[in-house]
Amino acid sequence: MTLLLTLLVAGITLLLAEVFLPGMVAGVLGVVCLLGVAVVGFAEFGPPTGTLIVIGELVAGTILTVLWMRYFPKTPLGKKYILDPSTAAKAPAGSEKWVNREGVTLTDLRPAGSARIDGEKVDVITAGEHLEAGTRVKVVRLDGPSVFVRRTGNPHS
Known part of the structure; x- marks a missing residue:
């Protein structure tokens, strides 16, 4: 369970870091960590729980991406990084x-x-x-x- 949570936190942190660090390295490592969460979920808890973890990652990722796209450009930091058309x-x-x-x-x-x-x-x-x-x-x-x-x-x- 500790490995699963560590990979999850590392994956999310690396994906957030990708916004500020160009080069895709942090983003790719973040995705690898999140895939590792699914692998560990299947290995430790079996197929039913592993499947729920994958579905949870996909749903949470979709919701967080939509929220990020909607609200980040309106934040002071978002206004600094995104050109106002x-x-x-x-x-x-x-x-x-x-x-x-x-x-x-x-x-x-x-x-x-x-x-x-x-x-x-x-x-x-x-x-x-x-x-x-x-x-x-x-x-x-x-x-x-x-x-x-x-x-x-x-x-x-």
Whole structure:
């Protein structure tokens, strides 16, 4: 029983650690520990109890995943780790009207970054050149959601 509880606690802890540690190692080890719980359950308690343990793990895992997906993004820690879609810059609507418009880069473009064009924050791309933040740029073309710009003046002008 001690081994079963140890594997269960270790598995849950490793799965939670996977959220903050990239690389999938903690997640894979967590899943292995939870599979070990099922194996130990079958070995120590027999098929009826082992089956109940597997069903319990599946039901609890499903419920906890749904709760995590629903509530974690609303927590202060979740807000820190998950990008709010409303703050992300987006390609402007109305396509061709943006060609030949000018703006200023808000971030360094290496070659992608953000610029303010006609008062809107827009994700932009250069033709490969590096531009510093504050550089005046001009929209030269649109390709789907991608807005391509080139330098129009001196940096920080």
